[in-house]
Amino acid sequence: MEPAFFEGDHVLTFNWVSSKKRDVVVFSQNNNYFLKRVERLRGDLIWVLGDNREMSSRLASIKKTQVIGRVVLKY
């Protein structure tokens, strides 16, 4: 997610607002948490992608229910 987020950054997420395009969200998948940017929303699905395209070049779809929260603060 560089350059917006670097390894070791802490983030605060809120989950009482819906995610919109370009938001950064934390979501759970396969017992892990991931941090990616929302690229597209359609129905119950959200397409997410990492900012660093050299490292994260694949658009992936997740269900809205997988979203833990939207990142509101990096610290």
Next chain:
Amino acid sequence: MLKTFLRLIDKISVPQTAFAHCDIPCGIYDPHEAQMAAHTIVRMVNMINELKASSADPDFEGRKKIISQISRLTKVKEEHAEQVKHQVRIIWGDYFKPEHLEKYKGLGDLVFKILKQASKARQEVNLEAARQLLESVQKFAEIFWETKGRGTMRVKSGYPTEGEVVLPK
């Protein structure tokens, strides 16, 4: 101030880790290993074909020697056929996107062909099959580099197979 406070809280209640990537950093793909493995299969077939028994009816020591040599060469041939399949499957599954399939209509068939040809190269001592596999892997490499906007060239490999390798320009 707020950030310091939040960091302090995190020391008491350690937060969960979130990853930015789904697996080991992707984006580093190269069909070169598949080509090297295909060349190795050609080489192993050649070496098996070049083996000669010590006589028309070799003694036990002679049989033992040639069986050992064939076993070793076959093992390497089989391992590299699996390596071709493994490498092609990674690029196929992790790198290629629907738009690539749209542009390169024969790509899916080519991958299917490579997997079948690699199986045949495992099962048989067949130089023609090994060469066909290498040719398919080279076509695969050319498409791969083209999707990255890189032209390719076929250069002499320098391997004992005397074949070529596809490299990006």
